[in-house]
Amino acid sequence: MSEESTRENVADLLVILRHGPHGSSWLREGLDAALVAAAFGRQVSLLFMGEAVTALVRGQQAGALGQKGTAATLEMLAMYDIDTLLVEAEALARFGLAEQDLMLPVNRLDAESLPRLPAEHRLVLTF
Amino acid sequence: MRYAILLLGAPYSRQASHSALRFARALVARGHGLEGVFFYHDGVHNAARLAAPPQDEPHLVDGWKALNREQGVPLQVCIAAALRRGLLDEREAARHGKQGHSVEPPFELTGLGQLVDLGLRCDRLVTFGP
Numbered sequence: 089m090s091e092e093s094t095r096e097n098v099a100d101l102l103v104i105l106r107h108g109p110h111g112s113s114w115l116r117e118g119l120d121a122a123l124v125a126a127a128f129g130r131q132v133s134l135l136f137m138g139e140a141v142t143a144l145v146r147g148q149q150a151g152a153l154g155q156k157g158t159a160a161t162l163e164m165l166a167m168y169d170i171d172t173l174l175v176e177a178e179a180l181a182r183f184g185l186a187e188q189d190l191m192l193p194v195n196r197l198d199a200e201s202l203p204r205l206p207a208e209h210r211l212v213l214t215f
Numbered sequence: 216m217r218y219a220i221l222l223l224g225a226p227y228s229r230q231a232s233h234s235a236l237r238f239a240r241a242l243v244a245r246g247h248g249l250e251g252v253f254f255y256h257d258g259v260h261n262a263a264r265l266a267a268p269p270q271d272e273p274h275l276v277d278g279w280k281a282l283n284r285e286q287g288v289p290l291q292v293c294i295a296a297a298l299r300r301g302l303l304d305e306r307e308a309a310r311h312g313k314q315g316h317s318v319e320p321p322f323e324l325t326g327l328g329q330l331v332d333l334g335l336r337c338d339r340l341v342t343f344g345p
Contacts, residue, residue, distance in 0.1 A: 100335065117256050117296060124327035130335075211334040213221070214342060215256075 099172070100130040102209035105140035109158040110151060115143055118215030119161045126168040133172035134165070135205060136194070141179045144190040162192060176202065217248045219337040221330065223344035225257035226275045227268065232261050235343040236278045243286055250337050251289040252279065253330045254322075257345070259297040262290070262322040283321040291333070294324040 103122040107114035119134075126132045136144060143158050150157040165173070177196040180186070187194070197205075206212045220239060224231025235252070242249050254261050266276045282288050298307060301317060304324050308316040318324060334340040 101331065113256065120295065121255075121327050121330065125331040128328050128331060130331060211331070211340060213330075213334070213340075214344075215223075 097208060099133055099209050100211065101125045101132045102135060102205055102212045103132060104135045104137060104212065104214040105143070106138050107215065108139040109143040109148065110153075110155070114215045115140060115158050116156070116161065118213070119158060121213055121215070122170060123161070123164070123168055126170050132168075132170050133174060133205075133209065134170060135174045135176070135197075135202075136179070137176045137202075138179050141175055141185060142183055144175070144192060144194065145185065146189060146191045148191075159191065165192070174205070216339060217250055217337040218242050219250050219333045219340045220252045221334070221340055221342040222252060222254050222258035222261060223256040223342065225260045225345070226263075226266065227272075228257075229345040231343040231345055232258070232275050233273065236273075236275060236282070238341065238343070239282055239288070243282075249282075249286065249288050251291055251329075251333045252282075253333055254290070254292045255296055255327070255330065257300075258343075259292050259300055259302050262292045262297065262302055262318045264317050264319045280321060290322045291325045291329050292318065292322050293327055293330070295327070297324055 103118055105115055105118045109115050122132050122134055148157055148159040173192055173194045174197050175194040177198050220235050222232060222235045226232040239249055261275055261279060263276060268274055279290055283290050303311065303313060303316050304318040305316045307324060
């Protein structure tokens with residue numbers, strides 16, 4: 089095991105989500121990877137960047153396309169012990185979103201603290 | 216160093232698959248270990264058995280098969296992403312009542328848990344996406 093992975097503050101997996109909940113399958117497939125890792129007992133953090141912050145907006149529905157959307161998946165995160173939900177603060181501001189607009193409690197991160205995150209995880213997957 | 220590749224881009228529509236295959240070859244040429252290639256998102260189309268590109272273009276599917284044959288690199292395909300996109304091996308085709316199959320060995324349909332294991336086991340997981 090490498091030195092890095094034995095450090096106490098290093099979690100297993102960081103999943104970076106950069107796409108919105110509709111229009112492509114990126115967000116759903118990224119969340120699937122996070123859920124599977126958590127189901128196998130891995131410690132998972134999620135980082136919502138850019139358009140992906142819109143996935144956290146309350147009251148979303150599946151929409152007309154017959155796709156499932158991601159709100160139901162996000163509601164299951166707690167059940168999978170994924171409770172590190174990190175959000176790019178600048179993206180929230182850009183989309184005019186405040187914390188009361190969001191369906192889950194999140195940690196807002198400013199641009200300066202984002203670069204530290206990859207080093208704090210053994211594996212990073214970006215969707 | 217022990218490497219793994221995650222491929223998310225569709226063959227021929229994007230550069231990702233070409234780059235990933237070239238990177239895989241370069242790793243081997245430099246004496247690094249390549250422990251596996253995992254195909255996810257639109258990357259699963261790289262496993263399409265019936266792909267028939269023009270003869271004057273690189274044959275990506277055959278390229279992956281050759282990498283497996285010559286270097287023993289496992290080619291793992293996310294089963295959930297594959298089934299949605301019509302990529303089924305013989306067993307899944309039978310299970311879903313489909314005539315014919317579109318994925319064959321050495322590509323193997325497997326779960327996302329394999330991707331996480333692969334990424335955590337290797338020194339580097341390099342992602343190729345659109």
